[in-house]
């Protein structure tokens with residue numbers, strides 16, 4: 001995808017077409033300023049950097065298309081570190097297409113998804129975790145997710161990973177020195193020190209890796225499924241948790257046939273909430289049976305399953321294949337008697353939000369601005385480096401020679417380097433930047 005890593009000039013709309021009064025078009029590359037002067041010939045020839053100018057924009061035939069603002073950001077003080085021009089034009093899609101067409105007619109090519117950010121990464125202005133955070137900033141569904149993205153964008157995770165990689169590199173170079181050592185005694189002292197440092201490093205890598213269980217839920221959201229017998233009040237509670245009337249509620253058992261999914265925000269945590277068809281064994285209704293089958297599948301994929309039992313009924317059965325540690329039992333219809341929540345009065349809803357959040361985020365008191373691992377890619381690389389370091393530790397503790405131990409330490413350095421992009425492959429970059437939207 002990013003085969004041409006050349007210095008050609010690229011352009012794209014950076015905002016969403018038709019969704020705003022203003023559309024921002026970004027041009028990056030050595031030709032960007034000369035293209036601006038073709039588009040806006042009335043601008044002074046020498047434009048100061050980082051200053052906004054009001055101007056009109058012309059197509060190649062000299063016809064005035066639009067008027068708006070233009071700003072030049074000269075290298076290296078720009079997003080990509082190249083010469084960048086940004087145009088603020090009217091945001092309609094017809095207008096934007098026409099201005100872009102004029103830009104492309106001057107030899108500029110359309111930017112690929114994530115290509116501006118890729119250039120910022122290749123120029124060393126940001127590392128890979130920061131590049132990934134750019135996209136997270138754009139897609140974050142809740143403020144909690146947003147805080148995490150911003151922490152990562154400012155280099156919170158990169159700093160931690162770089163420090164771990166430095167520590168591993170230190171051990172590696174100590175081992176490399178040792179390989180050439182003739183003096184056996186000094187070699188042994190070094191080896192003992194390396195073993196101790198390895199043990200500390202393994203703990204640190206593991207501590208960071210384990211924050212993924214919280215971080216992934218903050219970024220991607222958690223799945224919470226409501227199950228229970230017909231008429232248990234699932235759809236009513238679903239609506240109460242969403243704070244709006246989304247699902248149909250009736251006194252007729254079997255009202256919900258298919259499942260309903262909605263994203264909600266529980267104290268900053270994005271939660272995909274699912275209302276399901278009531279579970280009853282004796283039904284012969286084909287639609288209801290299909291719904292019940294789906295409920296089982298949804299429950300098996302959920303992070304948390306709310307099992308509802310209405311006031312006065314005997315405890316609802318839990319399907320066999322559901323693990324107990326994912327279950328939170330709730331007594332509904334508390335306005336009629338003893339219970340946890342009432343969808344009618346709203347009693348117990350706030351404390352249910354807290355209970356759901358506590359169950360989903362295993363580490364209590366986690367601040368959303370704390371450094372957490374939010375991407376599976378980072379988690380996998382941390383785990384791989386932890387494993388390599390553990391191998392090295394065992395080899396070192398059992399007196400293996402330095403040239404054996406060093407191989408695993410090198411692997412750990414490599415894995416940590418993949419996270420920040422100190423080492424990267426074309427494949428990896430394509431995978432990461434291919435998920436970006438155009439214009440970022």
Ligand SMILES: Nc1nc2c(ncn2[C@@H]2O[C@H](COP(=O)(O)OP(=O)(O)OP(=O)(O)O)[C@@H](O)[C@H]2O)c(=O)[nH]1
Pocket residue numbers: 228229230231232233234235236237248249250251252253254255256257276277278279332333334335336341342343344345
């Ligand atoms: N008093 C009282 N009634 C409730 C409460 N929650 C639900 N109900 C009533 O119970 C009946 C069933 O509610 P639903 O929310 O449709 O139940 P459900 O579990 O989704 O039922 P199915 O979709 O048929 O499986 C309706 O008549 C609701 O008005 C509650 O908290 N208090």
Ligand SMILES: [Mg+2]
Pocket residue numbers: 234235236247248255256275276278
């Ligand atoms: Mg229902």
